Amino acid sequence: MTEEIILKREMIQRFGDAYKAFGLNKLMGNVVALLLFSHQPLSLDELCSELGRSKGPVSQIVRRLRDRKLIRKVWDTENSRKDYYEIEPEIFENAFLNNFSLIKNNTKIAGMLKKKADTSDHQHIEIVQKRLLEMEAFYMLMEKHFSNFLNEWELKSREYR
Amino acid sequence: MTEEIILKREMIQRFGDAYKAFGLNKLMGNVVALLLFSHQPLSLDELCSELGRSKGPVSQIVRRLRDRKLIRKVWDTENSRKDYYEIEPEIFENAFLNNFSLIKNNTKIAGMLKKKADTSDHQHIEIVQKRLLEMEAFYMLMEKHFSNFLNEWELKSREYR
DNA sequence: TTTAGCGTTTTAAATTTTTGAAACGATAAA
DNA sequence: TTTATCGTTTCAAAAATTTAAAACGCTAAA
Structure with missing residues (x-):
């Protein structure tokens, strides 16, 4: 378990750097990495707390990532009216x-x-x-x-x- | 003549934007465009005056472009001890x-x-x-x-x- | 030597980008 | 309705980047 978290942290770091190197926002890479290595879709709040960021920027970044078709919204019909996000398969x-x-x-x-x-x-x-x-x-x-x-x-x- | 200058100006703009879009410094793109569309190698001073920039940043950018093998130094044995720069063929x-x-x-x-x-x-x-x-x-x-x-x-x- | 003409480095200012807090608006439940 | 819970937008602060001016150091000519 600990090992997996370390791996995830490393990926969040690296993706952030890679996205920045390509002229994109670092946070975009962070979000992508987090979703790539999560076992289920995450809500905006979960993204925020996992990354230690506030809702404002994460909301904006999520939009840009959706525009680029890198992540997508899924609905959890059971729970609440929260939006959940996962990696776009392509x-x-x-x-x-x-x-x-x-x-x-x-x-x-x-x-x-x-x-x-x-x-x-x-x-x-x-x-x-x-x-x-x-x-x-x-x-x-x-x-x-x-x-x-x-x-x-x-x-x-x-x-x- | 005027037409060529307009063309050159447009290229300087576009290359700047393109370089920025790829996470590089805008000025790098400007210098590359200027050299791509010049008929002979240019000195640092000429780069500065053509781009309306001071020596400091241009000197740094020239170094980064040389590191990346995008431009190279040539010597004008006739004139002065100035360094001249041109586009790397590759x-x-x-x-x-x-x-x-x-x-x-x-x-x-x-x-x-x-x-x-x-x-x-x-x-x-x-x-x-x-x-x-x-x-x-x-x-x-x-x-x-x-x-x-x-x-x-x-x-x-x-x-x- | 000394001086003049270069390119480089440093530093501080200006600009741009990123970020968080809070206001805002929308929607669903009560 | 009213209220609670979201996501979004706005705005100001912080951080990072870009930029110019000037100091600096090197080299070649005098």
Whole structure:
């Protein structure tokens, strides 16, 4: 029992750091880790007390996590009118897809700017065009492989559900 | 000419935002964009005046970008003893690799925790083990596809160099 | 040597982000 | 209705980050 709690604490730490490293709120990672390693859905109050935070920020973070489809609300028909939260089964691919859309945005920007650059008649712009061409190619190839990954994961993930 | 400057300004903005979205310093993105779309290497002073920033932060950011192998120093043997900076030719794959190492870390963590969980004799830990197993599988598959991507890009990038 | 021209580091101010307390609003039970 | 129990929003405080100014140290030229 103690061992499991230590493990959970470590995960809460690490997920917090990882989320921060990716430009997200640390608390988002904490909540995700807590739910990932809980045996049943948790209420907002339980999240608060487990993490030692007050309701305000946890409520906001829970919303952001739901927006990103990383956690979801479940209803405990027996008990009270509390909301309970659990991990979205597709959390990993959804988290990945959130970043994927950022990547796709880069491809789009590169393409757009390349088009703009093409219509410009300035000679010096060559280098810029070349750079944008490479950038677009890079992100397009990336997208292709990311799609492959997601497709393969869709098959493989069945083993775990 | 004006058009090119507008383009450059837009890129500086967008790269700043993108870098921030990935948890990095906005100024890092600004510097990268500026160098990506300059026709020759720039000195620290030029970076400062182009971006309207003072030397202190730019100097620090330049160091971080060099650490990450996104830009590099070149020497202008003719002029002065100023340092000049330009984009590292492999900037895109290097930027990607920086994040890749974060991903690899996730795989490692998942594996490590799974091992810890395996040695635990508590029954309730099953769910945790299952989650960690899935997480590890997810990141391992991701790594595989990322490697594929990098290999293919290594070939394709030759067209642009 | 001394001096001038660099880049770096430090420090303090400004800004942004995170956080908690409390007010607020909604809904279900009494 | 009224009351109690939630979740959400607001706002001010705290913490973290970003930034600029200036001091500093190094190196090359005089």
